[in-house]
Amino acid sequence: MGILEVSGVNKRFGGLQALGDVNLSVAEGSCHAIIGPNGAGKSTLLNCLVGKLIPDSGTVTFDGQSVLGKKPFEINQMGISRVFQTPEIFGDLTVLENTLIPCFAKRDGVFRMHAIESIAHEADLLAQAEGMLEELGMIDKRNMHAASLSRGDKRRLEMAMSLVQNPRLLLLDEPTAGMARADTNNTIDLLKQIKEMRNITMAIIEHDMHVVFSLSDRITVLAQGTPLVEDLPENIKGNPKVREAYLGEAQV
Amino acid sequence: MLGLNKADLRLFLIVIAMLVFAPILLNPFPDTSGMAQFNAGYPDLMQKLVIFGIFAIGFNILFGLTGYLSFGHAAFLGIGSYTGVWMMKLLTMNVIPALIASVVVAGAVSLLIGYVSLRRSGIYFSILTLAFAQMFYSLAYSVLTPITGGESGLSLSTDDPRIFGVQATDGGNIPVPTVFGLDMSHAVTLDFGAWSFTISTGYYFAAIIMALAFYLAVRIFRSPFGLMLRAVKSNQNRMNYTGLNPRPYTLAAFVISGMYAGLAGGLMVAMDPLAGAERMLWTASGEVVLMTILGGAGTLIGPILGAGLIKYLESIVSTINDSVVHGWFAPLPDWLENTLVTVLHPFIGKGWHLTLGLVFVLVVCFLPGGIVEGGKKLGNLFRRKRSNGDAPTPGTGSTTAEQPGE
Numbered sequence: 001m002g003i004l005e006v007s008g009v010n011k012r013f014g015g016l017q018a019l020g021d022v023n024l025s026v027a028e029g030s031c032h033a034i035i036g037p038n039g040a041g042k043s044t045l046l047n048c049l050v051g052k053l054i055p056d057s058g059t060v061t062f063d064g065q066s067v068l069g070k071k072p073f074e075i076n077q078m079g080i081s082r083v084f085q086t087p088e089i090f091g092d093l094t095v096l097e098n099t100l101i102p103c104f105a106k107r108d109g110v111f112r113m114h115a116i117e118s119i120a121h122e123a124d125l126l127a128q129a130e131g132m133l134e135e136l137g138m139i140d141k142r143n144m145h146a147a148s149l150s151r152g153d154k155r156r157l158e159m160a161m162s163l164v165q166n167p168r169l170l171l172l173d174e175p176t177a178g179m180a181r182a183d184t185n186n187t188i189d190l191l192k193q194i195k196e197m198r199n200i201t202m203a204i205i206e207h208d209m210h211v212v213f214s215l216s217d218r219i220t221v222l223a224q225g226t227p228l229v230e231d232l233p234e235n236i237k238g239n240p241k242v243r244e245a246y247l248g249e250a251q252v
Numbered sequence: 253m254l255g256l257n258k259a260d261l262r263l264f265l266i267v268i269a270m271l272v273f274a275p276i277l278l279n280p281f282p283d284t285s286g287m288a289q290f291n292a293g294y295p296d297l298m299q300k301l302v303i304f305g306i307f308a309i310g311f312n313i314l315f316g317l318t319g320y321l322s323f324g325h326a327a328f329l330g331i332g333s334y335t336g337v338w339m340m341k342l343l344t345m346n347v348i349p350a351l352i353a354s355v356v357v358a359g360a361v362s363l364l365i366g367y368v369s370l371r372r373s374g375i376y377f378s379i380l381t382l383a384f385a386q387m388f389y390s391l392a393y394s395v396l397t398p399i400t401g402g403e404s405g406l407s408l409s410t411d412d413p414r415i416f417g418v419q420a421t422d423g424g425n426i427p428v429p430t431v432f433g434l435d436m437s438h439a440v441t442l443d444f445g446a447w448s449f450t451i452s453t454g455y456y457f458a459a460i461i462m463a464l465a466f467y468l469a470v471r472i473f474r475s476p477f478g479l480m481l482r483a484v485k486s487n488q489n490r491m492n493y494t495g496l497n498p499r500p501y502t503l504a505a506f507v508i509s510g511m512y513a514g515l516a517g518g519l520m521v522a523m524d525p526l527a528g529a530e531r532m533l534w535t536a537s538g539e540v541v542l543m544t545i546l547g548g549a550g551t552l553i554g555p556i557l558g559a560g561l562i563k564y565l566e567s568i569v570s571t572i573n574d575s576v577v578h579g580w581f582a583p584l585p586d587w588l589e590n591t592l593v594t595v596l597h598p599f600i601g602k603g604w605h606l607t608l609g610l611v612f613v614l615v616v617c618f619l620p621g622g623i624v625e626g627g628k629k630l631g632n633l634f635r636r637k638r639s640n641g642d643a644p645t646p647g648t649g650s651t652t653a654e655q656p657g658e
Contacts, residue, residue: 071497073497076494076495088489089487089490090490092482093482093486101491102494102495104480105494105496110497112477115477117475117476118255118474120474
């Protein structure tokens with residue numbers, strides 16, 4: 001029984017069957033990659049996990065609890081944190097403030113009217129946020145506006161915002177999409193570093209196969225809304241079905 | 253001290269000093285000089301400056317921090333005023349219960365309006381708040397006339413019950429608003445040679461309330477709650493996926509700003525116990541938006557400066573008429589004098605809105621951060637001159653974030 005269990009999930013957009021009978025199990029402590037060509041339903045699946053979409057049928061459970069019908073912020077409070085394809089950060093705020101907000105969310109829940117207390121007196125949370133920035137090598141940028149960071153640093157900051165909450169499951173949506181080769185390698189190194197430092201459960205949605213081979217413990221290949229194969233990375237590379245899905249029948 | 257950091261404490265003390273010395277600072281010209289008409293140190297105007305300052309401070313908590321632009325906050329001002337007058341009609345002429353009731357009722361109504369309006373954001377939110385405010389304005393003139401007094405407005409009379417006070421004074425007059433026995437309209441004039449300064453109970457009472465309102469706003473700005481409100485403005489999607497629900501945060505900001513508006517409305521009738529529906533007209537809602545933007549939205553001191561500037565222009569520029577201008581230019585040749593008067597004519601007297609409009613356009617075009625940004629730029633200019641030749645200090649560049657509201 002994995003920490004995240006997806007079973008029999010279907011999602012239809014009009015005439016398009018975006019997801020057809022998807023079953024998936026992410027084991028605790030593992031790094032599970034979900035790859036597939038464009039239009040395979042990767043993003044739809046992810047949106048079903050984080051509360052943005054509700055599947056037509058099937059169940060999604062996290063640690064035995066259903067996430068279906070829950071709002072994104074409720075799902076985050078359950079311990080699932082999401083990193084976006086293009087980094088979503090608070091551009092107008094400083095790097096430190098960006099990292100503090102998830103700390104408050106983790107401690108105080110979805111809403112708390114703490115309007116009179118001063119942030120400067122929240123020593124515990126400040127230390128927590130600064131420790132996280134230190135860990136990801138961003139402490140010297142703590143007072144910069146997040147919007148003025150480079151693309152790679154924005155990704156790093158978003159990662160810090162997720163990790164500072166100590167999530168039980170980290171969902172990564174194409175973390176290297178649109179990046180140059182060097183940036184891609186940096187991101188892979190960052191993810192490896194995170195994986196080694198904290199034994200965190202990760203699920204990565206990725207288009208680029210190369211990104212996930214060195215990272216993941218298990219790979220699910222999605223094609224046209226259904227899982228094609230699920231196997232160890234080394235077995236995925238040579239699998240003719242996978243080649244077919246990625247390259248098309250004519251070239252097999 | 254007071255739970256504020258050094259910079260905020262300094263700002264707070266500056267505001268207090270400005271409030272305490274306003275009767276002197278705003279009366280720089282001798283009474284007999286031709287410039288006396290630019291003096292603003294009389295109680296009526298100073299009270300107005302302070303009350304609209306409170307209104308704008310509250311509005312800034314919503315608009316400056318969350319970015320939600322309400323076009324209906326005058327409704328809460330009006331509701332605060334009506335509530336205040338009713339408290340004086342029914343209970344007592346002491347203004348404290350009236351102010352408390354104004355804040356509570358305005359808060360309750362803003363909870364209702366905010367709950368509905370905040371289902372939408374952006375322009376739709378603005379339109380919803382505008383619609384609600386106009387609805388209240390129309391209701392005040394029509395079906396709610398028994399409560400609001402309709403076109404003649406709501407005022408006190410000698411028939412009012414006033415359970416804890418007197419219905420009429422010994423002389424048969426309507427009693428005046430008081431605070432624990434002190435008459436609100438009581439004023440003392442101090443003469444220093446050609447200068448005269450008016451010290452009034454009403455103004456200082458309003459000033460104390462504004463100091464408290466400002467202090468509370470500073471605390472909110474620096475609190476985790478304030479940080480969440482800035483997060484709402486910055487990226488609601490990120491908030492959702494960080495485990496925070498933006499809706500109650502925004503609603504709380506809306507209600508707080510509604511309560512500030514109610515307090516301002518209550519203070520208005522504490523100074524002059526008469527409430528009219530025109531206070532709720534959409535132009536009044538627009539005015540507080542102008543004040544906030546003109547001063548600097550999202551800054552602490554900006555809304556106060558904006559409110560002060562607009563109310564000053566309104567009171568002073570509108571009293572300048574053609575004959576006054578003729579007086580200024582009398583030494584010039586007649587043809588030049590007449591030309592100048594003709595040029596200035598549209599900007600003065602009843603045309604003061606044109607002056608305000610021009611100022612607003614200039615500020616928005618050249619100083620998007622309002623008066624506060626202008627002040628900062630001037631400050632930087634002086635600092636650069638002083639440290640001429642020095643290498644720029646690291647960490648003062650544009651990428652370094654400054655604390656909001658300095």
